[in-house]
Amino acid sequence: MHVFHIATAAEWELALASGSYTTSTRGRTLAEEGFIHASRREQVEPTFARFYRDVREPLVLLTIDTDRLGVPWREDPVGDDTFPHLYGALSPSAVVRVQPLDRRGGTGSLTGMFVGEMAWRMGLVLGVMLVSGLGATLGRTTGATWGPFLGALAGLALGGAVAWAVSRRRA
Structure with a gap:
């Protein structure tokens, strides 16, 4: 038994x-x-x-x-x-x-759980990259020399904060 x-x-x-x-x-x-x-x-x-x-x-x-x-x-x-x-x-x-x-x-299966977790994390990374790229694009519209850099930095910060909040809620 x-x-x-x-x-x-x-x-x-x-x-x-x-x-x-x-x-x-x-x-x-x-x-x-x-x-x-x-x-x-x-x-x-x-x-x-x-x-x-x-x-x-x-x-x-x-x-x-x-x-x-x-x-x-x-x-x-x-x-x-x-x-x-x-x-x-x-x-x-x-x-x-x-x-x-x-x-x-x-x-x-361990493989299935691994793939599911990795898909979730890759989705978060792609989301942060998308928000960062959007920030850089918007930063270019200001015409300032540091605009794209600051826009990308703001996008990364915002995307990272959202990813952190989502991952905390998921856990």
């Missing part, structure tokens, strides 16, 4: 280096909680929406093969449902798949 766990990419990298994953859930360790929280596949997106939606660092979805676990696990009641809990440190050898999570909690 497979169960799933949402982890930060940084914590998972530490687990790979140390040979042991001990984060129970966001902001809580195995020692504090007594177990590692996991989910069945249909519980992953609701768990992401409730506990991880505002996390800005990269997240990964760990697919855990319960037959490979070296620690006990069981489904425990939580409210009106049950959730899988691992009662000990997770060995990376029990993880059969690691997938990056997008900002909606879905799994996509």
